[in-house]
Amino acid sequence: MTVAAGLGYALIALGPALSIFVSVIAKKPFLVLTLLSSTLFWLVSLILLSGAWRAFLPIKSSALWTYVIVIVTSVSFQEGVRLVFWKLYKKLEEMLNAFADRTSKPRLFLTDKMQIGLAGGLGHGVAHAVFFCLSLLTPAFGGATYYVERCSHMPFFLISAIISLAFLLMHTFSMVIAFNGYAESRKSDQLFVPIIHMVAAIMTLINLAPGGCAIGVPLLCISAAVTLQYCWMMVCRRLREN
Amino acid sequence: MRRRRTPTAMDGSILDSLGQEIVGVMSPVSICMLLVVLLVSFLSPLPSSIDSPSSTPVTAATLVYLESPSDPPAKKLAGALLNAAVFVVLIAAVTFLLVILYYYNFTGFLKAYMRFSAFFVLASMGGSILFSLLRRFSLSLDAPSAILLLLNFSVIGVLSVFSPAVPIVVRQSYMVALAIIVAAWFTKLPEWTTWTVLLALAAYDLAAVLCPRGPLRILVDLASSRDEELPALVYEARPTASNHSVSSSPFPAASVELQPQYPVNFNPNANPNSEPRPNSSSNDSSSGPNQVDDSVVEIESLAEETFPLVSAATSISQMGSTQGDLISSAEQDDIFETSRGIRLGLGDFVFYSVLVGRAAMYDLMTVYACYLAIISGLGCTLILLSICRHALPALPISITLGVVFYFLTRLVMEPFVVGASTSLIMF
Numbered sequence: 001m002t003v004a005a006g007l008g009y010a011l012i013a014l015g016p017a018l019s020i021f022v023s024v025i026a027k028k029p030f031l032v033l034t035l036l037s038s039t040l041f042w043l044v045s046l047i048l049l050s051g052a053w054r055a056f057l058p059i060k061s062s063a064l065w066t067y068v069i070v071i072v073t074s075v076s077f078q079e080g081v082r083l084v085f086w087k088l089y090k091k092l093e094e095m096l097n098a099f100a101d102r103t104s105k106p107r108l109f110l111t112d113k114m115q116i117g118l119a120g121g122l123g124h125g126v127a128h129a130v131f132f133c134l135s136l137l138t139p140a141f142g143g144a145t146y147y148v149e150r151c152s153h154m155p156f157f158l159i160s161a162i163i164s165l166a167f168l169l170m171h172t173f174s175m176v177i178a179f180n181g182y183a184e185s186r187k188s189d190q191l192f193v194p195i196i197h198m199v200a201a202i203m204t205l206i207n208l209a210p211g212g213c214a215i216g217v218p219l220l221c222i223s224a225a226v227t228l229q230y231c232w233m234m235v236c237r238r239l240r241e242n
Numbered sequence: 243m244r245r246r247r248t249p250t251a252m253d254g255s256i257l258d259s260l261g262q263e264i265v266g267v268m269s270p271v272s273i274c275m276l277l278v279v280l281l282v283s284f285l286s287p288l289p290s291s292i293d294s295p296s297s298t299p300v301t302a303a304t305l306v307y308l309e310s311p312s313d314p315p316a317k318k319l320a321g322a323l324l325n326a327a328v329f330v331v332l333i334a335a336v337t338f339l340l341v342i343l344y345y346y347n348f349t350g351f352l353k354a355y356m357r358f359s360a361f362f363v364l365a366s367m368g369g370s371i372l373f374s375l376l377r378r379f380s381l382s383l384d385a386p387s388a389i390l391l392l393l394n395f396s397v398i399g400v401l402s403v404f405s406p407a408v409p410i411v412v413r414q415s416y417m418v419a420l421a422i423i424v425a426a427w428f429t430k431l432p433e434w435t436t437w438t439v440l441l442a443l444a445a446y447d448l449a450a451v452l453c454p455r456g457p458l459r460i461l462v463d464l465a466s467s468r469d470e471e472l473p474a475l476v477y478e479a480r481p482t483a484s485n486h487s488v489s490s491s492p493f494p495a496a497s498v499e500l501q502p503q504y505p506v507n508f509n510p511n512a513n514p515n516s517e518p519r520p521n522s523s524s525n526d527s528s529s530g531p532n533q534v535d536d537s538v539v540e541i542e543s544l545a546e547e548t549f550p551l552v553s554a555a556t557s558i559s560q561m562g563s564t565q566g567d568l569i570s571s572a573e574q575d576d577i578f579e580t581s582r583g584i585r586l587g588l589g590d591f592v593f594y595s596v597l598v599g600r601a602a603m604y605d606l607m608t609v610y611a612c613y614l615a616i617i618s619g620l621g622c623t624l625i626l627l628s629i630c631r632h633a634l635p636a637l638p639i640s641i642t643l644g645v646v647f648y649f650l651t652r653l654v655m656e657p658f659v660v661g662a663s664t665s666l667i668m669f
Contacts, residue, residue: 029265050658207666
């Protein structure tokens with residue numbers, strides 16, 4: 001509607017990310033580099049996905065199962081990318097520890113590893129927010145607003161900002177959970193992340209029904225809260241054990 | 243009784259300072275790109291005026307073919323390739339001229355010319371950007387005050403670029419300002435020409451730095467054999483804990499040192515005083531006490547040096563949104579690292595920002611994709627630098643990745659993502 005509204009929508013989507021960045025990540029240059037590289041990973045995976053689906057676009061049928069296939073393939077691909085990211089991180093951890101031994105400094109602490117996981121997850125979340133929400137926000141800086149037919153309760157920009165916020169939180173903290181799960185080989189952590197991701201993505205399909213976003217969007221926020229709670233409990237447990 | 247203290251996170255882990263130099267180079271590049279994107283989005287011409295051919299300036303990059311939107315794609319492509327070839331030839335010629343001048347020790351002339359061109363860029367091109375901004379936002383500033391501010395700005399810019407007494411932050415800001423102004427000007431070129439010129443320059447950079455007969459390589463060898471600094475404009479990312487004295491050589495903006503034995507590792511910012519200089523003649527008055535003991539050689543030549551050569555062919559007029567300036571850029575860009583910090587030529591800044599600015603004319607998604615591609619290319623080049631230890635061209639990897647990501651995003655990713663998010667399906 002105006003510059004203020006546009007900025008407001010952008011901050012709804014990216015506000016928590018900005019505060020995490022300023023308070024935790026900006027202090028350590030290595031975490032900034034981790035964030036940039038994980039954003040790049042997410043972008044490359046998105047480009048590959050779009051390349052695979054390009055021939056089928058635009059999806060004209062309103063049948064639900066096409067969208068389900070799109071979402072299921074996309075989410076599985078992204079979870080696969082997360083696994084690749086974890087493997088690269090293991091190699092990086094070995095190199096960092098070798099470097100630390102060489103310069104006679106302490107090895108990586110548990111909090112360091114969690115911070116790297118946080119930076120990686122934040123990279124994914126920021127990439128999601130930018131590509132799905134911010135890139136469409138440019139008209140919001142102008143003089144009018146835009147409503148989608150299926151969801152005429154709120155302006156389109158506001159809905160996409162709230163969904164991006166939920167997904168950002170989910171991506172950020174599920175990376176911490178996933179890294180921890182792979183490090184400790186706990187099945188519950190390892191399985192929690194793909195399941196919640198899949199559930200959240202399928203819940204966005206509720207938005208396809210007319211008026212469905214009144215149910216879908218709060219459910220997404222609830223799943224983001226569930227991720228946060230799980231991550232909090234896991235981190236408390238790890239830190240207490242240490 | 244034995245007491246053993248286990249290290250805690252309070253003692254400081256290696257994560258605290260790792261990668262500081264890389265971030266120190268990436269942040270000015272990011273700031274430059276961000277400001278160019280903002281400038282381009284504020285000052286972009288209205289769609290109705292794009293069709294008029296008078297809005298495209300006649301420059302060294304459009305000498306052969308002036309693109310207009312109504313041409314068929316084949317003609318546009320052929321014309322753009324011709325433009326790019328002419329541009330690269332011009333830049334190569336100017337670089338060779340610079341090498342010859344440097345070989346015959348015309349250092350006073352070079353220095354004066356660099357001062358003049360820095361002043362010209364800041365005052366004239368910066369002034370035109372300032373006036374268009376004033377017009378666009380309808381800010382009230384009268385002409386005498388504007389001219390006074392502009393003149394002061396330019397004079398301090400010239401002083402800060404070449405004098406060692408100015409604080410490093412001021413010098414870095416002026417470097418970034420110079421790059422922003424030149425890049426904002428370059429984005430006025432027509433679209434196909436921009437892409438072909440960028441790719442041609444990346445190829446030229448690769449050849450000029452790595453081939454044994456390339457002009458930039460010859461320049462670096464000359465400068466290092468004379469133990470002098472290069473006549474160039476360079477951004478220098480100083481590490482925060484610097485305790486070196488300032489050098490007083492004739493070209494304090496850049497310096498050339500030979501590479502020492504660094505541990506091939508993440509942190510090239512090792513103990514600066516540990517390695518001795520390979521060349522022992524470091525105390526003559528001409529080159530001054532170079533504070534850096536080690537670095538990779540770096541080359542750069544200044545863009546604005548082409549001014550007097552080609553400005554006779556066009557008229558410099560300034561009316562409204564049209565501008566008849568002739569500018570070509572010969573800023574080659576290589577990186578070398580010193581114990582003061584990594585150095586990046588200003589040409590790198592300019593062409594990265596031109597790519598991102600051109601992406602901004604399409605969409606924000608392409609901007610972000612190109613930004614990530616350029617930053618990752620820069621990171622790769624820096625890692626290669628710590629392995630290879632000699633002058634490396636900074637343009638090829640980043641520009642190639644940037645162009646590839648731009649076209650992939652525009653053609654492949656955007657229909658998918660826009661379709662998904664407007665239906666409120668996200669993952």
